[in-house]
Amino acid sequence: MASFTAAQAQSKKKPNIIFILADDLGYGNVRSFNPNSKIPTPNLDKLTEEGIKFTRFYSGNTVCAPSRCALMTGYTMGHAWVRGNAKAKDGLAALRAQDTTLAERLKGNGYKTGMFGKWGLGDEDSKGAPHLKGFDSFYGYLDQSHAHDYYTNRLYEIVGGKTVEVPVDTTKYTEDLIVNKAVDFINANKDQPFFLYLPLTVPHAELKVPVELLKKFQNADGSSKFPPETPFEKKGNYGSQAQPHAAFAAMVNKLDTDVGTIVALIKKLGLDNDTYIFFTSDNGPHKEGGADPVFFNSSGEFRGIKRDLYEGGIRVPLIVRAPDKIASGQVNPTPWAFWDVLPTIGELTGTASPKNIDGLSFSPLLSGKKAIKEHDYFYWQFSESGLKEALTQGDWKLIRFKDKGTVEKLELYNLKADIGEKNDVASKNPDTVKTLYALMKQAKTPSENPLFDWSEVEK
Structure with a gap:
C-alpha cells in the first residue's frame, strides 16, 4: 500500500x-x-x-x-x-x-x-x-x-x-x-x-x-x-x-x-x-x-x-x-x-x-518512522583482480579476499568500536568469523553471467 x-x-x-x-x-x-x-x-x-x-x-x-x-x-x-x-x-x-x-x-x-x-x-x-x-x-x-x-x-x-x-x-x-x-x-x-x-x-x-x-x-x-x-x-x-x-x-x-x-x-x-x-x-x-x-x-x-x-x-x-x-x-x-x-x-x-x-x-x-522490517545482513561482491566479498551483520563486518591459486584471507571489524576499520579482530573472534562466513556463502549464487563468473577464482 x-x-x-x-x-x-x-x-x-x-x-x-x-x-x-x-x-x-x-x-x-x-x-x-x-x-x-x-x-x-x-x-x-x-x-x-x-x-x-x-x-x-x-x-x-x-x-x-x-x-x-x-x-x-x-x-x-x-x-x-x-x-x-x-x-x-x-x-x-x-x-x-x-x-x-x-x-x-x-x-x-x-x-x-x-x-x-x-x-x-x-x-x-x-x-x-x-x-x-x-x-x-x-x-x-x-x-x-x-x-x-x-x-x-x-x-x-x-x-x-x-x-x-x-x-x-x-x-x-x-x-x-x-x-x-x-x-x-x-x-x-x-x-x-x-x-x-x-x-x-x-x-x-x-x-x-x-x-x-x-x-x-x-x-x-x-x-x-x-x-x-x-x-x-x-x-x-x-x-x-x-x-x-x-x-x-x-x-x-x-x-x-x-x-x-x-x-x-x-x-x-x-x-x-x-x-x-x-x-x-x-x-x-x-x-x-x-x-x-x-x-x-x-x-x-x-x-x-x-x-x-x-x-x-x-x-x-x-x-x-x-x-x-x-x-x-x-x-x-x-x-x-x-x-x-x-x-x-x-x-x-x-x-x-x-x-x-x-x-x-x-x-x-x-x-521519520522505523522500518517495518530490516535486513539481517548486507552482502557485496567485487571481482576485479581476484574476488573480494564483504558482509555486515549489525556492527560486525567480514571481508574476504581470494584470488586463483591463493589462500583466502579473512578480515573482521567491529564498526561500532572501529569505524575506520583499522583493527582486524578476526583472530580474537573465531565464532563470529564462522557465523558471518556461513552467511556469506548463503548470500550468493554462482553468476549466470559468464563475464562475472568467479568459480575459477574460488579454486
Missing part, C-alpha cells in the same frame, strides 16, 4: 520521484556529512536541512555498472546479472529483457520516466538500451568509458521510441546539456506524475570543467586555492590537468549547483508537496585522472575508496527530501542499500515490486 502524505492524499496525485546520482562522490565530499570538507556544498547542505540525512546507506557495489544494476533491479551482487564493470560483449554487460527495472515498474503505473546522464547498463543495440528498460526520455552516455569525455562530439537520446546517437557541439560542457534536458523534462511533465533519474557524471574523471567554473577555485594570479598541485599528464581516458585539486573542487561545486537548480525548479513549479528528492553517489571516491581523495578527505572517517569493500568504497551519502518536508532535519543511522530503493519507491508510489528481489521497502523511514 502506498505511503502518501496528507497533502498527496488530498490531491490524489501520485508523488513525483527525483533520484539524483553523483558519480564517484565520496561520503566526505558533502559538507553536511563532513563539516571539515574543503569544498562548499551549500545546496546539498540545504537539502539536508530540509530532508533526512542517512548516515549508514550503502551503494550496490564499489564501481559503477554493478552498483547501478543493484539500484535499478533490487538485487545484491550475490544475485545480480551485472556484477562488475565490463565492455559490451555479446550483450553480456547489458541488462537482459527479463531484468525488470525501477523505471519499467513506474512506467507501468502511469509515470512519465526520464533519465539524463550516464546509464552504463546497455548500449543502443542491446536488450539493456534505455528505451527498452522503461524510459520515455533519455539523453546522455550509454558507456562508462565514453562518460569520461565532457566535451564529446556525440551523446545518445531516445528519438522516435529508440535510443540513437546524436551529435553534440564539442565546445559544450555535457554536464550543462544533461541538466538542461532534465529541466525540460520536469517542465514538460509538471502536471502528471514523473520519475526523473539523474545519474550525473561529475565529479568522476576526467577532471575537466569550463574555465569560468575553475576560476572560482583559483587565486587572482591563476594559481590554485588548493596547493600543492601536482599536474596530471594525459593517461588512458583521462586528459591532462594542471590543477587537479582546483578542478575536482570545481566539479563537486558544479554538482552542488546543479542539484540546487533542480530543487529550485521544483519549488518554483509548486511541486514541493508532490515530490520526493533523493541524492546519493554510486560508490566511494576515485583517485583517477589526478583526483586526490586523501587531500580532500573524500572518504571522511572511513577507510578505503572506490574498488575497496571497506566502508569508504561502499558507504555513500544519502539525503531524502520528502513532501511537506516530513522529518526534515533528522539524522537516521538505519542501514539500507541500493537494492532497497526499488521496493521503497514502489511503496511510496503504490507500484508493485518484482517478486523475490533482495531489496526491502524502507519507506517508513522517509516519514
